[in-house]
Amino acid sequence: MPPMDNHVQIARKIRSVESVKIQMMQQLTDVFRSIQSGNDRDMAESIGGLVGLAYYLGRQLGLDLATVDVQAQNAWISSLRGQEVDPADIEFVQEYLRSLR
The missing domain is CATH 1.20.5 (Single alpha-helices involved in coiled-coils or other helix-helix interfaces)
Structure with a gap:
């Protein structure tokens, strides 16, 4: 694989990780909002989303x-x-x- 392709792949991976980090912060905000609302379905959905994003981030980081x-x-x-x-x-x-x- 040419060096430039390697750099492009690394840049894409960095962008992907940064995007997931932002999504996790947004999801955490959703967790707090759902707790405030007291809606069980919304709480489970937002916490589940946060957990799923954490696993996805782990995968993106090669864990x-x-x-x-x-x-x-x-x-x-x-x-x-x-x-x-x-x-x-x-x-x-x-x-x-x-x-x-």
């Missing part, structure tokens, strides 16, 4: 999605350090994520 799954099962808990949390809810989410394997 193994199975590795992302493992991190989803573990790493999210560290985000809650110092917060008041319900241990039963944490255990429920962990069990749910493990069941997806």
